[in-house]
Amino acid sequence: MLPPLTALRTFEVAARHLSFTKAAEELCVTQSAVSRQIRVLEDFLEIRLFERRHRAVVLTADGEHYKRDLSQLFAQLDRATRRLSRRQTREILNIQAYTTFAMRWLIPRLKRFQDQNPDIRVHLTASLQPVDFANSDIHGAVRGGYGEWPYRADRLCDTYIVPVCCPSLAEQPWPLREPRDLVHATLLHSFGRPSDWSDWFRGVGLPEIGAEQGHRFESSSMAYQAAQLGLGVAIGQRFLVEDDLRKGKLVAPFDAAVHSEETYYFLSSPRFAGAPVLELFREWLLQEAGITAAAQRQPLPRRAAPR
DNA sequence: GAAGTGGAACTCATTGCACA
DNA sequence: TGTGCAATGAGTTCCACTTC
Known part of the structure; x- marks a missing residue:
């Protein structure tokens, strides 16, 4: 049931470019050769993979599915070949993220990616600045926002915000029994997410009790440490403090997690579009994000404040 | 090892199509 | 009408395989 491999390769390139002419350029053959190879594959499968339009070709639904499967298979083939040929040219994957996201979510999971892809070396950097794909070698970046990006962007998971503090603070000197008790507390802010407290108070239907007061930190991780x-x-x-809540290092005094519109996206650099190293990481990241999203549907791990 | 064979894959030249 | 795209017919090249 295996189709001609030349035709498969031609299809993969043509589907990536959505142009027989550009595919021909990449494969160093004529447009005619590409057209014939696509026809050979379609005849073999007895399925139309492309819809021919004026000055363009677009993938049919079958073609789209086939392309997705083939991309993974070619990536697997690429990995297997690299392992076999003892070139030891370990590929470098440059990823940018926020410090808090990297330390509390990405790094604890990174070993799984490394185990699956021992040939890829991850270079992880942290920055609060907008990512500059045009003038850097960054393959992908985790950025916070509202979903409007000039790059391919994959939403990672929903963000829920919830007040957290150390267990003793929840009890002394003024027990935190309900959100309005925060009037007695010092609020800790992050420059990276300045509107979280305001959003939370609005979410629980309270005026901003001292939302502008308290200590400010460069990153959320500093605020959590404080x-x-x-x-x-x-x-x-929530998904960044979940581990601390389970271990009892932090507690959530109120069962009042509020959904935040601002959440995390994985942005892919157009410079590395289709690069196996980027696609492998993206697929893995989305898989991990799916696990996190499922975990967030479970009740919040919290210790009830004393009454 | 040389010659013959068949098929895959290619190129060239051309056609058809639709848009500006 | 020119342009830019994909499709197609005819012929060529290359290579694996078979036969002697």
């Missing part, structure tokens, strides 16, 4: 040490109450992103 919260652990009893400096005040931080506004946590």
